[in-house]
Amino acid sequence: MKNEVRKFQQFIQKHNLLWSSEREIITEQVFDNHFHFTADDLFIQLSKRDKKISRATVYRTLDLLEKSGLVSKIQLQHGKHIYEHIFGHKHHDHLICQKCGKMIEFHCEDIEEWQKKISSENNFKMTGHSLKIYGICADCMKKKSKNKPK
Amino acid sequence: MKNEVRKFQQFIQKHNLLWSSEREIITEQVFDNHFHFTADDLFIQLSKRDKKISRATVYRTLDLLEKSGLVSKIQLQHGKHIYEHIFGHKHHDHLICQKCGKMIEFHCEDIEEWQKKISSENNFKMTGHSLKIYGICADCMKKKSKNKPK
DNA sequence: ATCCCTGCAAATCGTTTGCAAGAGC
DNA sequence: GCTCTTGCAAACGATTTGCAGGGAT
Numbered sequence: 145m146k147n148e149v150r151k152f153q154q155f156i157q158k159h160n161l162l163w164s165s166e167r168e169i170i171t172e173q174v175f176d177n178h179f180h181f182t183a184d185d186l187f188i189q190l191s192k193r194d195k196k197i198s199r200a201t202v203y204r205t206l207d208l209l210e211k212s213g214l215v216s217k218i219q220l221q222h223g224k225h226i227y228e229h230i231f232g233h234k235h236h237d238h239l240i241c242q243k244c245g246k247m248i249e250f251h252c253e254d255i256e257e258w259q260k261k262i263s264s265e266n267n268f269k270m271t272g273h274s275l276k277i278y279g280i281c282a283d284c285m286k287k288k289s290k291n292k293p294k
Numbered sequence: 295m296k297n298e299v300r301k302f303q304q305f306i307q308k309h310n311l312l313w314s315s316e317r318e319i320i321t322e323q324v325f326d327n328h329f330h331f332t333a334d335d336l337f338i339q340l341s342k343r344d345k346k347i348s349r350a351t352v353y354r355t356l357d358l359l360e361k362s363g364l365v366s367k368i369q370l371q372h373g374k375h376i377y378e379h380i381f382g383h384k385h386h387d388h389l390i391c392q393k394c395g396k397m398i399e400f401h402c403e404d405i406e407e408w409q410k411k412i413s414s415e416n417n418f419k420m421t422g423h424s425l426k427i428y429g430i431c432a433d434c435m436k437k438k439s440k441n442k443p444k
Numbered sequence: 445a446t447c448c449c450t451g452c453a454a455a456t457c458g459t460t461t462g463c464a465a466g467a468g469c
Numbered sequence: 470g471c472t473c474t475t476g477c478a479a480a481c482g483a484t485t486t487g488c489a490g491g492g493a494t
Binding site: 333349354 | 482483484485486492493494
């Protein structure tokens with residue numbers, strides 16, 4: 145069993161929940177194939193396997209994975225979400241291309257510091273943040289509007 | 295007619311659209327009463343007036359207001375949006391309280407600069423950005439969890 | 445005449461939920 | 470037995486859309 149899958153199993157057990165084959169398969173799939181993915185991406189991937197797992201279970205498991213801290217949920221426009229798993233690597237933010245939907249990750253320690261500063265100036269106990277920079281990626285700039293916006 | 299309403303009227307006319315009483319009333323309401331508001335907030339406010347305006351028209355007009363640059367649309371969790379109008383004051387970002395939903399505005403020129411730097415490092419043509427810091431505001435920290443999260 | 449605008453109701457779409465059946469302890 | 474988990478289908482909720490009637494030019 146993959147290390148990350150084991151971690152999730154431990155999380156499940158610590159919370160007195162049950163470790164099911166569905167949860168194992170979903171978690172495997174999350175850590176096997178994807179980096180950024182939607183719940184539906186995942187559902188489609190899973191539906192190619194022999195064991196059938198419902199959308200509801202996919203959503204419910206992603207919820208747990210998020211609570212466990214192994215997966216983070218990023219909200220996009222129009223109420224859509226994408227997920228990404230965490231390998232213990234640093235928090236990062238995203239550049240999002242409005243043409244092709246590509247996401248580029250970055251991390252900027254200075255911005256993080258400024259955020260902390262602003263929070264404390266406002267007596268605000270920061271629990272998290274979301275920074276998204278929208279624009280057009282280098283590839284799409286070259287291609288000059290061949291792709292439709294997502 | 296309010297200055298902002300007039301600006302929107304000019305925008306409408308510049309685009310060969312028609313200036314209707316609905317558009318005037320909605321725009322007035324936007325600039326009269328609200329700072330942060332949802333489409334539904336606005337609809338409810340409007341429904342207290344004598345002239346009845348449908349939700350569809352509210353949404354369609356908010357769309358136009360956003361395109362005109364007089365109103366900006368901010369996405370929250372769960373596919374919800376809030377709007378805020380612009381008085382020509384500087385772009386700002388938000389601290390969002392997870393207890394009471396309060397939003398505190400801030401502007402940090404240094405963060406803006408870093409964003410530009412990161413974009414250009416990635417050959418990314420930035421068109422906009424969204425920075426939200428989540429946490430607990432000072433009031434709610436005092437009240438210690440009396441309010442339910444929104 | 446030809447657009448544009450509106451209201452209505454239905455559709456959309458990702459996500460959530462109620463419920464009954466099944467599985468694990 | 471009691472709880473947890475699942476699949477199904479229906480519900481959700483903010484937003485969008487198709488359509489027909491009415492207005493402005």
